[in-house]
């Protein structure tokens with residue numbers, strides 16, 4: 348019998364790419380989503396696949412289900428989306444983690460947690476390695492997500508210690524690619540949509556803050572490589588260490604879209620991290636994985652996608 352894999356947040360940006368890949372591996376996939384930020388278009392092409400099932404459910408609510416494996420990706424992840432309803436965000440992160448961990452415990456199934464670089468907050472060490480405990484404002488506007496995901500990590504390692512659940516925690520850094528939402532509010536999606544429509548490109552602050560962007564196919568490869576390893580006792584970073592400033596990103600997107608849009612500076616949102624770059628030495632050593640797609644190639648693919656949907 349085929350094994351059953353539960354993907355919570357399976358209709359989201361990363362979740363839907365992961366569902367595609369698991370189906371290619373001949374798994375039966377249950378895509379659990381409440382469609383708050385997940386979208387039916389992302390999984391429309393999978394509906395006819397006999398190995399694919401949709402379970403419309405809010406992971407704050409307990410669920411009684413038996414599966415062979417779990418990927419917990421359910422949570423709004425863009426700052427605009429997660430700050431819209433912060434109480435829902437933290438409930439999704441924390442209660443969702445508890446409910447998914449309970450399914451893992453009862454099913455005796457391994458579980459992957461999509462954690463985040465946001466656990467490092469506005470980091471005081473650079474690049475960020477997993478041993479760094481982070482620098483998060485617990486009462487700021489980003490805390491619903493950052494602290495929610497930090498608490499989820501605590502829960503994952505407590506379920507491991509207390510109930511011997513086989514957990515894997517991947518700290519996912521900024522990821523981009525096809526299926527990002529037009530109105531996601533992210534730098535990559537905003538800049539591409541603005542460049543394609545001739546609108547002003549809105550760089551927040553002076554644009555000197557940095558991020559390191561990973562193409563979605565690379566990131567999914569990383570998750571699957573991590574998943575294929577034996578049990579691990581600590582979190583692992585997943586991302587692309589190629590670091591750029593937000594202003595450089597805006598300029599690259601202008602160049603690749605041949606846009607005449609102007610770059611304009613707008614106020615920097617509260618608690619916006621000044622720099623971010625993953626140290627991926629640990630996951631490379633464990634799995635041999637490293638990202639392959641250059642920022643130029645990845646952006647060009649993403650631009651092609653947005654040209655179709657804008």
Ligand code: UDP
Pocket residue numbers: 425426521532533534535537538549550551552556558593615616619620
């Ligand atoms: N950003 C920007 N203009 C935008 C959207 C985002 O300058 O229209 C900046 C944002 O302030 C941050 C960086 O780009 O410094 C990355 O933002 P994003 O929302 O993509 O991800 P984050 O890493 O903040 O979660």
